[in-house]
Amino acid sequence: MNIDSLHLLLAVSRRGSFAAVAKERDMDPSSVSRAIADLEGELGLRIFQRSTRSMTLTEAGEIYLARLEPLLDELEHARDAAAQVSSxxxxxxxxxxxxxxxxxxxxxxxxxxxxxxxxxxxxxxxxxxxxxxxxxxxxxxxxxxxxxxxxxxxxxxIETRYGVYASPDYLARHPPLMQPSGLSRHQVLLFNLRAYRTHWLFRDAGGHEERVEIQGNLTFAPASALLTATLGGLGPALLPDWLVADAVAQGLLVHLFPDYAATATTFDxxxxxxxxxxxxxxxxxxxxxxxxxxxxxx
The missing domain is CATH 3.40.190.10 (Periplasmic binding protein-like II)
Structure with a gap:
């Protein structure tokens, strides 16, 4: 029995669609359907109950696939274990x-x-x-x-940390930001998650936490767009360290409150x-x- 056909059978059962599996694997849907039909013929049982609108597993199909999936996983593990020795x-x-x-x-x-x-x-x-x-x-x-x-x-x-960053150009054109509480008087840049759009949290070296209400007219997703807007001087933003490290090193962004940990949800x-x-x-x-x-x- 062809192992590739068995993997194909498992993929169709997960997707519930010949077309979806065919698209994933760059195959013609008729080829997928034919491979499954050939496998059913070889097994002597019907795996899928097909109609014009849906495709569901038969009782026999459910039993067969429940036993098949762990066997295919074990075959893959055996192959990988052998490959580690020689290649x-x-x-x-x-x-x-x-x-x-x-x-x-x-x-x-x-x-x-x-x-x-x-x-x-x-x-x-x-x-x-x-x-x-x-x-x-x-x-x-x-x-x-x-x-x-x-x-x-x-x-x-890796551990990740957040901070509030702004471009030198933005800071030159706006009132100075000396403390996190001053953010409430600025139009900050927002990330398109609900928890990031109403307030930010700050914690100083002594462990004291402060909640700062924020507002802004510009919201972005994904995070790379938020970074681009911050670099463009559109406002301060709450950004992760892994995203801004290069820009900070090049002087393109300023970490506004380096003595504070910052977050929108949790510090860890x-x-x-x-x-x-x-x-x-x-x-x-x-x-x-x-x-x-x-x-x-x-």
Missing amino acids: APRGLLRLTASVTFGQMCVVPLLGAFHASYPDLKVECIFSDENLDLVSERMDLAIRLAPAVGGDVVVAKL TAAWIVYPSRSYLPNKVRVMADFLRAKLQG
């Missing part, structure tokens, strides 16, 4: 991260990664939605959050490496996680 990582690794973090922190590292692992293909899907790792067939994700829950394996990649945040919960970690995921950790922590 460098190879195959396809699918990675997801937020749009801006992916563009700013992951993409610049891919050249060095490819030089180290030329036989490993990497497919990057950057989205500000937290894609489901199993249904989207993701091997590894990077999440920006205080913590990550769910049936996944999580390891801290991080970037996390996340991968599906499984008993065996594929070598391709291990080398990417180790590479990202070494480069970004450095």
Whole structure:
């Protein structure tokens, strides 16, 4: 029995659509349908109940797929384990991260990664939605959050810190900002999340916290657009350290309150490496996680 056909069967069961799977794999929908029909014929049972409007698993299909998925996972683990003994990582690794973090922190590292692992293909899907790792067939994700829950394996990649930044041009044209409370008299730049658009929190070295009400007429997403607007002198913005480090080093942005920790929600945040919960970690995921950790922590 063809292993590729079994993986195709599993993908169709997750997507519930021949067309969706065909688009993902750059195949003709009729080819997917024919492969599934051939497999059903070989098995001697109907996996899917088809109608003009929907496609659902039959009872026999549910039983078969429940036993099939762990077997396919185990076959993949066996192949990866054997490959680690005799060769460098190879195959396809699918990675997801937020749009801006992916563009700013992951993409610049891919050249060095490819030089180290030329036989490993990497497919990057950057989205500000937290894609489901199993249904989207993701091997590894990077999440920006205080913590990550769910049936996944999580390891801290880097700690993240936020601060309020403005361009020298903006500061030259507006009243000075000496304390966080002064932000209430400025039109700040807002990020398109509800928690970021009403107030910001500040904590001084002594642990005292202060809530500052904010207002602004300009709201942006993704975070790279917010950075561009800040660099353009449109106003102060709450931005993460990993996004502004280069601009600050070049004198293009000023950290307004360096003696304060700042946030919109919680002060303890991080970037996390996340991968599906499984008993065996594929070598391709291990080398990417180790590479990202070494480069970004450095």
